Amino acid sequence: MRRIGLISDTHGLLRPEALAFLQGCEHIVHAGDIGDPRILSQLEALAPVSAVRGNNDRGAWAETVPATALAALEGLRLYAVHDLADLAIDPIAEGVQVVVCGHSHRPRAEMRGGIWYVNPGSAGPPRFRLPISAAELQLEGGAITPRIVELVKR
Template identity: 55%
Template sequence: MKVGVISDTHGLLRPEAIAALQGCERIIHAGDIGSPHILDQLAAIAPLQVVRGNNDLAADWAAHLADCLQLDLEGWAGLLVHDIADVPTPLDPSVKLVITGHSHQPGIDWRGERLYLNPGSAGRRRFKLPVTLALLEVSASGIEPRIVSLLE
């Protein structure tokens, strides 16, 4: 299963992001969405799972969105939360994938058998950080993440 992971769009869904997400069977947004139109555009590509970020908290359109979601990707248990500081401790040992956003810094961090993934920010460039999202190839045998740069 091909899964697109995006975060920190802040109201901007770039054409490069839309192109990179084509063919995904699921899309996960890790918060700081910025506009309900972003969710509409992503849902037109694939089924969508989303949490709200700190910049979405005051938005009426985001009031129904969760702060934390349990994920099941081809039998792999996952957790989706905007800020890594909000990951519960201790974390259930069955959770093999933790997806966060917030920092705008993309990262793939294997800690033992658990993957911590931050897709970075796909919205407006912040400081000199890259503009990115992540793609996951998920199967019964494993999870293969990669970061996709949207701008050179």
Template identity: 50%
Template sequence: MAASSSAASFSASSKVARIGLISDTHNLVRPEALRHLIGCDAIIHAGDICEPAVLDALRDIAPVTAVRGNNDFGPWADGLPTHATLTVHDITILVVHDIADVGARREPVRVVVTGHSHQPRIDERDGVLFVNPGSAGPRRFKLPISAGLLLIDGAQVHATLHTLIA
């Protein structure tokens, strides 16, 4: 599969940018997820959206950067990239659905946002912050329903995970 790419630049009006992280909604827009995202300057959706209405609901809150997941099919999904790059202040963020698709990316990134596993996780390796917000959609196994948040202030970034439904 050829990897398409999308790049965007973002300038927050406030000093600290709040970037909402969501993934694996699988066509379920939970009110808890929408409440979590209110007040964000931008939203990143790391794939498995399943229907364009999900992105429409998120765009009502803030600008959205989204990538195609392995369950995103049809003409609406053909326009979604498999990789996206977003720059917020001094932080470059790479978004892919499956962490296995990160590969040997050439551009330097400070944050990688992924989905796919439904397992919320924050991990830092070799100066790169890896964040999987988990799944905000249907429950899988006994995993929590969750989302995340990036707080970016210049060259500083802090990630948090939030359980929406235990």
């Protein structure tokens, strides 16, 4: 089984629980609101990273992070955008199988029209009463299975 790690809304805080969860992933996607460029460096120490800029990512470092990313990972086409409302492509026409987003801090994995839409939730500071979470895509025999994991029990 292959694993693609999904994380979002770290807002400058990369928890040890998130690093432990992402250990062993072959690729990591950060869906924005990174908060600190050192987070990308820490993730890149684990696996190659595709990251997108969130609405709270500002400054010179953030200007180098794209607003969207399309990743082709050994037969998997994945598209990342911070806010799903900003999705400006037709995933079906682009051959995308998974759209990864963040922004809402609400973890969710939903199949729509043959496309997985996955929001790993927020892995950073607590917000409202939402869980602190991340996600992964498990890839095996052509099947894509998203899994959301609560990183810190509250």
